[in-house]
Amino acid sequence: MTSRRRWVSAQGFERAWWERVAKRIDSGQREELTYYAWKASEMEKRLAGFVSEEQERSAQVLEIGSGPVGIVSYLPWGERFGVDPLEDFYRSNPTLTKHRDRAVSYLKGTGEAVPFPDRKFSLIILDNVLDHVQSAEGVLREVRRVLADNGLLYFAVNVRTLPGTVLHKVLATLQIDKGHPYSFTARSIGRFLRSNGFDPMKEWVSDAKEARRRDRKAPELRHKIKGYTGLYEFVYYAVCSKSKDRVSLRATGKQTH
Numbered sequence: 075m076t077s078r079r080r081w082v083s084a085q086g087f088e089r090a091w092w093e094r095v096a097k098r099i100d101s102g103q104r105e106e107l108t109y110y111a112w113k114a115s116e117m118e119k120r121l122a123g124f125v126s127e128e129q130e131r132s133a134q135v136l137e138i139g140s141g142p143v144g145i146v147s148y149l150p151w152g153e154r155f156g157v158d159p160l161e162d163f164y165r166s167n168p169t170l171t172k173h174r175d176r177a178v179s180y181l182k183g184t185g186e187a188v189p190f191p192d193r194k195f196s197l198i199i200l201d202n203v204l205d206h207v208q209s210a211e212g213v214l215r216e217v218r219r220v221l222a223d224n225g226l227l228y229f230a231v232n233v234r235t236l237p238g239t240v241l242h243k244v245l246a247t248l249q250i251d252k253g254h255p256y257s258f259t260a261r262s263i264g265r266f267l268r269s270n271g272f273d274p275m276k277e278w279v280s281d282a283k284e285a286r287r288r289d290r291k292a293p294e295l296r297h298k299i300k301g302y303t304g305l306y307e308f309v310y311y312a313v314c315s316k317s318k319d320r321v322s323l324r325a326t327g328k329q330t331h
C-alpha cells in the first residue's frame with residue numbers, strides 16, 4: 075500500500091495527462107478515444123470459451139478505473155457500470171467522454187471501496203489500473219467481494235523486465251515517475267493475483283522485445299530513455315476466477331510485488 079499523499083499526487087499527474095490528451099484531440103494533433111473499441115474486441119477474444127452467449131446477455135459488468143470511456147462502453151453485454159475516482163473530471167470534459175455509450179452508468183469511486191453490494195458482478199474489468207492505485211491489495215479484496223463466486227476478472231497491467239522494475243521502483247519512490255506508485259514484472263503480478271485470491275486461468279504477455287524496439291525507435295527522448303534503460307513497458311493480461319482456496323490468501327495483505 076502506498077500513502078494517501080503519494081496516491082493523490084499520482085492522481086494529480088493522471089488528471090493533467092488526460093487534460094493534455096483532450097487539448098491534443100481538440101487541436102487535431104491526436105485521434106479521438108476510439109481505441110477502446112479495439113481493447114474491447116481483444117478482451118472478447120480472450121474471454122472466448124469462458125462466457126456463453128446467454129451469460130453475455132445477462133451479464134453484470136463493472137469496469138474499475140474505467141477512465142474517460144473504458145472497454146465497458148464498447149462491450150454490448152447485459153448491464154454495465156464504470157467506476158473511477160476522476161469521474162467528476164472526466165464527466166466535465168466532452169472531448170474525453172464523446173465515445174461513451176449512454177447505456178453505461180459511470181460513477182465516482184475507488185477500487186478500494188467499490189460502491190456496490192457483495193457478489194453483484196459476473197465480469198469485472200481492471201485494465202491498466204492496478205499500478206495506479208493506493209492499495210493494490212485493497213482493490214483485489216474489493217474485486218473479490220463484489221464478484222460473483224463463478225464470475226470472471228479480466229485483468230491487464232503494464233509490466234517491465236526485472237531490472238526495469240527495480241529501476242522503476244526507484245523512480246516511483248523519488249516521484250520522478252509520479253503516475254505509477256506500483257511496478258510489476260509478469261511473474262510478480264501473476265504471484266500477486268494468486269496471493270490475493272485469484273486464479274489466472276489463462277495468461278498472455280505482449281512482446282517485450284517489440285516494446286523495447288518501439289521505444290528505441292520513437293522520436294521522443296522520453297521513449298528513447300525508456301527503451302535504452304529497461305524502463306520500456308509491455309502488457310500482462312489474464313482471465314481470472316476467484317480462487318476457491320482461501321488458504322492462499324494473505325490475511326495481512328502484505329505486499330509481495
Ligand SMILES: C[S@@+](CC[C@H](N)C(=O)[O-])C[C@H]1O[C@@H](n2cnc3c(N)ncnc32)[C@H](O)[C@@H]1O
Pocket residue numbers: 085088138139140141142144157158159160183184185186201202203206207208209
Ligand atoms: C492509465 S488510466 C487507465 C484508464 C482506462 N482503464 C484505460 O485503459 O484507458 C488509470 C485509471 O485508474 C484510475 N485510478 C487510479 N486510482 C484508482 C483507484 N484507487 N481505484 C480505481 N481507479 C483508480 C485513474 O483515475 C485512471 O482513470
